[in-house]
Each structure stands twice: as C-alpha cells, then as structure tokens.
Amino acid sequence: MMAIYVNKKTRVLVQGITGNQGRFHTELMQNYGTNIVAGVTPGRAGQEVLGVPVYDTVARAVAESGADTSVIFVPAPFARDAVLEALEHLSQVIVVTEGIPVQDTMELAAVAASRGCRLLGPNTAGVISPGLSKVGIMPGRVFTPGKVGVISRSGTLAYEISLALTEAGYGQSSLVGIGGDRVIGTSFIDVLKEFEEDPETKAIVIIGEIGGQAEEEAAEYIKEMTKPVAGYIAGRTAPEGKRMGHAGAIISGGTGTAESKIKALEGAGAGVARIPTAIPEIIAELI
Numbered sequence: 001m002m003a004i005y006v007n008k009k010t011r012v013l014v015q016g017i018t019g020n021q022g023r024f025h026t027e028l029m030q031n032y033g034t035n036i037v038a039g040v041t042p043g044r045a046g047q048e049v050l051g052v053p054v055y056d057t058v059a060r061a062v063a064e065s066g067a068d069t070s071v072i073f074v075p076a077p078f079a080r081d082a083v084l085e086a087l088e089h090l091s092q093v094i095v096v097t098e099g100i101p102v103q104d105t106m107e108l109a110a111v112a113a114s115r116g117c118r119l120l121g122p123n124t125a126g127v128i129s130p131g132l133s134k135v136g137i138m139p140g141r142v143f144t145p146g147k148v149g150v151i152s153r154s155g156t157l158a159y160e161i162s163l164a165l166t167e168a169g170y171g172q173s174s175l176v177g178i179g180g181d182r183v184i185g186t187s188f189i190d191v192l193k194e195f196e197e198d199p200e201t202k203a204i205v206i207i208g209e210i211g212g213q214a215e216e217e218a219a220e221y222i223k224e225m226t227k228p229v230a231g232y233i234a235g236r237t238a239p240e241g242k243r244m245g246h247a248g249a250i251i252s253g254g255t256g257t258a259e260s261k262i263k264a265l266e267g268a269g270a271g272v273a274r275i276p277t278a279i280p281e282i283i284a285e286l287i
Contacts, residue, residue: 003129004149004174004194004201005092005118006034006069010133013061013090014039015082016073017049025073025096025137026050032140034133038065062089071126071135072097079122080104087117094135095121098181105183112185119185125155125177136177146171148283149195151188152207153180153214157234161207161276168280173201182211188218196225203227203287205279206270209234211256219264228286229270230279233258 012029016022017039027050030036036052038061045056055061058070069092074082076099086093093112100108100122112119120127126136130143138155142163148170152158155177162172176191178184188206195201204227208215215233222229262272271282 003132004176004191004198005120005127006129006133006135006174008033008035008132010069010135011035011037011065011067012133012135013037013058013065013067013070013086014052014073015041015058015070015086016075017041017052017054018044018047019073019075021096022073023049025071026052028137028140029071029134032134034135037067038062058085058089068092069135070094072121076100080108083108083119084111087111087115087119090117092118093120093185094124094126095119095179095185096124096126096137097121098123100181102181102183105181105185109183109185120177121179121181121184123181124179124184125152125158125175127174127176128172129174130172138175138177142166143175144171145173147173147200147202149173149191149198149201149204150175150207151191151195151204152177153209154207154234155180157207157209157232157276161205161232161279164277164280165205165283168284170280170283173198180209188214189221192218192221192225192229196227201227203283204229205283206231206265207234208232208261210258210261213256215261216264219261219268219270222265222268222270228283229265229268230282230286231262231265231270231272232276232279233261233265233272
C-alpha cells in the first residue's frame with residue numbers, strides 16, 4: 001500500500017524527546033506502530049526515552065540510526081536552530097511547535113526549498129497514513145485506512161472531519177496537516193499534487209479557514225485535477241481584524257474571508273460543506 005509522506009518504513013527522529021510533550025507523543029506514536037529510531041536533546045546524549053536512544057545532535061542521530069524524518073517538539077525560542085539542524089541532514093521535517101516568529105519561518109521555508117526538503121508546518125498536527133504510521137499529535141483512533149486524502153490547516157477540524165468520514169464508512173489514505181501559521185513550508189497545492197498522483201487516493205478533502213489566499217490558490221489548481229475534491233472553510237462568522245485561533249486565521253483589509261474561499265472552491269468544482277459533519281455526504285455525491 002502506498003501512502004503520502006509516511007509508512008511502515010519511515011524512520012523517525014524526535015527532536016525535543018526529553019520534554020513533556022516530546023515524551024508524551026513519542027509514546028503515542030510508538031503505540032500506533034510508528035518506527036521511532038532516535039531522539040535528540042542537547043546535553044542528554046546516552047540517555048534513553050521509552051527505549052529510544054537520545055543524542056546530542058541530529059548529525060550523530062542520523063548517522064547511527066538512519067533516520068529520514070524528524071518531528072520537532074522543541075519550544076519556539078529554540079525551534080529555528082532545531083529546524084535548521086534537521087534540514088541539514090533529513091529529507092522531511094515536521095514542525096509541531098507553534099509560536100515560531102514569522103521571520104524565522106520565512107527563513108526555514110527558503111532553506112527547505114533550496115535543499116529540496118519537505119517542511120511541514122510550523123504549528124502542524126503532523127501526518128498520518130492510517131494503519132501504517134503517524135508522525136505528529138493527532139489521535140490515531142479516529143482514523144481508519146481508506147481512499148480519502150485529507151489536507152488541513154487545522155488539527156482539530158481534521159480530527160472531527162476524519163471521524164465523520166470514518167463513521168460514514170470512508171477511511172483515509174492519509175491526513176496531512178500543513179499548519180495554521182501565516183507562513184508554512186508546504187502548501188495545499190503541494191499536497192494536492194501528491195494526492196492527485198497517489199493511486200490509493202480516490203477523493204480529497206481540503207480543510208481551510210479564514211486568512212491568507214492559500215485556499216483561493218488551491219482552487220486554481222483544483223480546476224486541473226481529475227480527482228473529486230470536497231472542502232470546508234472555518235470562520236464564516238469571524239469579524240474583520242480579529243484573529244480566530246491560528247496565527248494565519250485573520251481577515252485583513254477585506255481579504256481572506258470565508259465567502260471568498262468558498263466561492264473560489266465552488267467555482268473550481270469542489271463541493272463545499274457548510275458544517276464539518278456534512279463532508280461525508282458531499283464525498284458520497286462526488287464519488
């Protein structure tokens with residue numbers, strides 16, 4: 001079975017593994033079956049966390065464990081350096097940390113692009129291919145293997161909609177959280193391209209929210225796709241100038257509204273739900 005970004009062979013390195021969040025989610029990922037091969041916390045080399053060896057540096061961890069993917073739980077003040085270190089040695093870096101300054105993320109995204117690395121986040125729930133592997137903080141129990149690919153800025157909405165799909169008999173091929181910050185390393189379009197090419201994915205759900213133009217840009221690409229797309233946009237009642245949850249979820253100067261995003265997606269042929277739990281009905285109509 002193919003999967004987007006992670007599978008049983010993915011060798012995961014956890015940066016910040018000795019912190020409370022890192023340790024907690026390492027255990028949950030292990031319980032799901034994720035292949036965690038190393039952890040990194042400076043000054044903690046030689047220790048173990050839940051049976052996972054801890055190293056001082058990413059370079060040493062990769063050399064000794066063969067890790068190919070990093071998931072980062074390092075606190076925001078130190079996250080820039082942690083991500084830069086990961087991008088030197090790994091092809092895929094998943095940044096769960098939120099609160100990273102925009103100027104740092106702009107630098108990190110540019111470095112990732114220049115090196116051909118996949119950077120998910122910051123402020124991402126991560127990625128899961130149900131039944132195979134999860135790298136991130138999503139609750140594995142709401143997902144089941146299936147044919148619907150899910151892309152989301154919001155973690156919570158992704159869980160709610162994925163559970164609705166599961167209860168309706170539609171499993172997920174993969175869920176990819178792209179992150180809720182104003183600047184992120186992987187866009188809707190990047191993941192749409194992957195799902196379009198993935199033979200295991202038969203339909204796609206895009207979960208957006210107010211702020212920015214990412215959904216409108218995705219709509220232009222959806223026009224060219226062969227697979228059906230359903231969508232949901234959060235924040236229809238949000239007032240202008242007030243941030244709603246994520247750093248990127250803010251209407252500014254009359255742009256980034258839910259209405260403009262819904263109009264763009266519907267104009268591209270996507271079916272847009274007015275409430276999250278209506279997504280399975282739209283998927284049924286599309287496929």
